[in-house]
Amino acid sequence: MNPQTNLSNTVILAENLGKAVTTSEGTLQILSAINLTIQSGESIAIVGESGSGKSTLIGLLAGLDTPTSGTIHLNGELLTAMDEDGRAAIRNQAIGFVFQSFQLLQGLTALENVMLPLELSGNKQAKASAEALLERVGLAHRLHHTPKQLSGGEQQRVALARAFVTRPAILFADEPTGNLDRKTGAHIIDLLFELNQENNTTLVLVTHDHGLATRCQRTIELAAGGML
Amino acid sequence: MKRFNLALRMLWRDRRSGELTLLLAALIIAVTSSSAIALFSDRLQRTMTMQTAEFLAADLVIATAHPIPENWLAKAQTLPLTQARTVEFSSVLMEHDELLLASIKAVSPGYPLRGQLKTATQNYASETISHQGPQPGTVWVEKRVLSALKLALGDKLTVGEKAFTVTRLLTYEPDKQGDFYSFSPRVMMNDADLAATQVIQPGSHVHYFFQFIGANDALAEFKQWLKPQLTPAQRIMDIHDDRPELGSALDRAQRYLGLSSILVIVIAGVAIAMTARRYSERHFDNIALLRCLGCKQNEMLWLYGSQFIVLGLLGSAVGCLLGWFAQFGLFLLLKDLLPQTVAKPGLLALLFGFVIGLAMLLGFALPPLLRLKHVSPLRVLRRELAPVPVSGWLVYGLALGIVGVLVWQYTDDLKMTATLLVSGLLSVLVLGILVYGVLGLIRKLLPFMHLGWRFGLQGLTRNRRGSVSQIVAFSMTLVAMILSFTVRNDLLNDWQQQLPANAPNQFALNIFPEQLADFQQELQQQAIVGSRFYPVVRGRLIAVNNTPVQKIVSKDSQGESATHRELSLTWTEQLPDGNKIVTGDWWTDKRTNLVSVEQKLADNLKIKLGDELDFTVGSQPLKAKVASIRALRWDSMKPNFYMVFSPGTLAQFPSTYLTSFYLPKEQKNILNGLVKQFPNLTVLEVDAILQQFKTILLQLTQAINYLLYFALLAGFTVLFAAVYASLDTRIHESALMRTLGANRRLLTTAHLIEFGSLGFIAGILAVVMAEAITYALYTRVMLMDYHPNAYLWLIVPTVGSLCVGLGGWWGLRDVLDKAPLKVLREL
Structure with a gap:
């Protein structure tokens, strides 16, 4: 199959994906036989109980880890054939991340955190773009604060700005409201969907929250490492 | 349990x-x-x-620079104690046109009272034990004497005015003082021949050891009886109080x-x-x-x-x-x-x-x-x-x-301990503040740097306390290493370089007053230009303003060594060449009992203008008032003195003369003629002394460096300790950076930059500290010219950044191997 011709509108194609880890008690199968196609601009929610393999799945799709079986095509390129540096380049160019625990670099200010992905790709307009996006998420007055000086909601807004600053084709969000109170969480989700629409980004969202899942176009449910 | x-x-x-x-x-x-x-x-x-038992070769010894009163020996005899005597002095020997400065020891019958002598007849093959010294007319020598003077056993060897037959090789003597500086080989002769050599005259530099053995009670009584009569120049050593000292x-x-x-x-x-x-x-x-x-x-x-x-x-x-x-x-x-x-x-x-x-x-x-x-x-x-x-x-x-x-x-020494602790703490504090300042500056410059440099240096500034500990630990080790290396080299090189081309390279000592005119004439005939001739009287400084000097000196200071031995005292009308009056005035009138004191010794013993100093010369006391303090260069190779008296002060004491002169290598044989003509003369060749000094210094610094390698290893444990302390943060940040698209090269570069800079800063600060300490040491203590060492500025930071950079990179090599997802999920 030639993905370049047949899958022109497909951003993610996972075929027969599996992940197993070796423990002292033998091999543990976390994911098996996952087949998944995600089209450009689509928003997908991955739901399931704790331990069902949701985070492992988006880790594999985003190239943060390697599967033990199967293949992944991302933006037409065979992700599973790449080495770590190759995957890093893809992540920098095409992927944005939002994590449950924000994952900001503690030593950097809000502005520097947002500038970072652009700097990694050698973008000369890093500062201007980062400032603009921080203003967009309502943090123009917090540019030079470090994560410790920001509230949880503000940290997640910085993380959103960082995720969108490279105008990624795909955004992976892993329980983005898990560490926030209900009201702040709702506000962050609104912002996430707004930015998603403005940038026409493909969204892959892992959540426990079925209410949140319904805001996505499609829901995939995982149980015991397989798709229902 | x-x-x-x-x-x-x-x-x-x-x-x-x-x-x-x-x-x-x-x-x-x-x-x-x-x-x-x-x-x-x-x-x-x-x-x-x-x-110990053998060290003194006796149970009790009186060490003195002069013979002891007859009644002391008589008292010992009545107790009764068995007695013996040894006399030690240096003398230049000459045979087959070869010169050798030897340490002569004349031993009386009965010596050694304790222990034994060991001799051999050829090449240490079979040692013979003897309980007495050589017979009159014969000498025993260390093997080095034979090779240096091209002699064989059975040949004649002249000491002063008397010729001896060399009968045995001396391989062991119980009471040889094992001092670092006793490099002169031994020649042992019988006490009965001493007078015939005519080497010892009033004023000669001689050590007498009067040795006694006997019952404990008798020894104790003798010691008790002696103690109040001892002069400061005399010392009792016994097996109870005097463990042998290391050199x-x-x-x-x-x-x-x-x-x-x-x-x-x-x-x-x-x-x-x-x-x-x-x-x-x-x-x-x-x-x-x-x-x-x-x-x-x-x-x-x-x-x-x-x-x-x-x-x-x-x-x-x-x-x-x-x-x-x-x-x-x-x-x-x-x-x-x-x-x-x-x-x-x-x-x-x-x-x-x-x-x-x-x-x-x-x-x-x-x-x-x-x-x-x-x-x-x-x-x-x-x-x-x-x-x-x-x-x-x-x-x-x-x-x-x-x-x-x-x-x-x-x-x-409590005082020294306190000084070391305070100066150590101050050094750490100064270094710490410097490092803190440098890190602060780097932090300010971070936004203007390229990504790799920014992340590398951010690692340094993130945990400033940890970085300060690491840099200070490396700096301290490097400072110690630089100091031990440069002071040794500079002492040797600068000294030789700073000497004028024809600086005196020979010292002639022990010239008797009656030989002075002939000796001067001899030098003149050979067209040898020398420095002035100074009369020398051996004496000991015992008190400053009636306070015993032992109470004033601090351990290991110049003052301590100067008060533990006899000094060469001189007198002169004119200020010696190269000396400069710092305070007070040089004498212009005929007043006696004035003394001019060398500046560093004066500082050390807190001697001020007008102070009253007490000396003993032989057993006689001498008082003098401080008229001036002088500064001088000890490495000028000219005769230099701690104490110079006004003319007439030392007139009643026996004296000898000393001078220094330059002799080109090709004219060295002139020395042979001189020694032949003046058998009591002692000639010191500066080149040979420098060589000995160099050997000692090299061995000592090598041993110290050996330990500093351990300090360096310890420095690496501090480095790794700091790396481990920040490992969690580092792994997390690396994973996050990789998630955002950073490649391994960028992260490896950042690590190398971080630790390379750490080593570089440690190196630079170590050189700064070492240069500052050397500057103070040279200008204040050693009075040497100070030159910055350009190669240190180049080598130390480079080696520092290479070693620490690679060490740090090695410590963090696993950080990049963890899958980003795994790390992020662990948090």
């Missing part, structure tokens, strides 16, 4: 954590170096003690080695403190849980404390074992300075290694461990609840206390 087993199991599970391995490594390094020193010192001391330089070497090992202990201690801290912080969660499960505070402390005791014992045992091997290295490096046979290593000295190991844990690891006691069980619910840090006083006080006790043990 159950708890102890649990502690052991927990320790075993924790072995993979890294910080315990590091703690153990730091402990082993410190214990290795200190037990090596302990074993080394113990063996030397026991060697000396073993020889002064060997003694000093031992002390410097001890102090170098303290540097190792301090640096390794920093690593132990850092790893213990991380260890305790990493266990807060476990402890909170154990406390929830019902463990009491003290049980908790015992559980973790006993793990550290086990570690301490293990580290000390391994360190002692390695120290056992390391001490052989020290003996090898210093072999030329040590006695030929050395006592076997003592097991008891190894105990010291154990004490050091446990004391270090107490001083450096206890404070972080004490925190564990205060972990709240509520932490299981609220993870941010951390126990209050232990008081800074306890942390630093304990460490400083332990280091202080160790320094005191090596210096045996």
